[in-house]
Amino acid sequence: MVEWSDFERSTIQNIFANMDYDVVGPKALARCLVVYPWTQRYFGNFGNLYNAAAIMGNPMVANHGKVVLHGLDRAVKNMDNIKATYAELSVLHSEKLHVDPDNFRLLADCLSIVVAAQMGTAFTADVQAAFQKFLAVVVSSLGRQYH
């Protein structure tokens, strides 16, 4: 089981309590599709993804970014049992969506970068460590049920 310090728990709760989901979600997913273009393979029906501007202005991308970010809420509320919390979602991503689990890591990296831009210097080294640890657990849990 993952051990969380008090600092890590409160940091994660704070980040998500103060997060503007409607801004961060779209930005993170759009950034992922721009920086790692092969991730576009999962969004064939999202319309125009031909260049960075199109991706960043695409309303389907924006919407899906919000969905994915809200998907993290369950982990935030169940930090002591993220693996079990995401078992079903892991099966979904594996069996129905057929997403290579490495993509979870790529999106997590983009999310860290967007949150860093939002928080500025408040995103200290310790906060970064806590946030990336949380995301690493989420990423691992989402990949857990693949076989």
Place this chain on the structure above:
Amino acid sequence: MSLTEKEKTVVRDFFGKIVARSDDIGTESLTRLLVVYPQTKSYFDHWKETTPYSAPVRKHGINVMGGIYEAVGKLDDLKGGLLTLSELHAFMLRVDPVNFKLFTNCILVVLSMLFPDDFTPQVHLAVDKFMALLALALAEKYR
């Protein structure tokens, strides 16, 4: 994967724009590497301390940034231009190349944090590619 001419321009322009803060960027990035990935401290047993923003961390962060700027000046031939640095890392420092990726993560976070308006997704893409190619060039002489 290689940098397009357009991406080389993006990299040169961006690093040119932020050069005044390069010491801070180096210090911040190395500090974060040691905090976020504590296993990296294993390379610095010979330092007096590895605490965030301490003197040895600042000195070495500035050093590393110097290397990165050297690479920015050699975008047309990273492998050839960084041969000496590669030999240093391969034969003397013997830093496991996995750590280049960890450092890249830290520097990208720092760039995003300090320059949120300039570190657009397009700049992020070019810089991420540059750092990956830089890491490859550094690992060139490893085996």
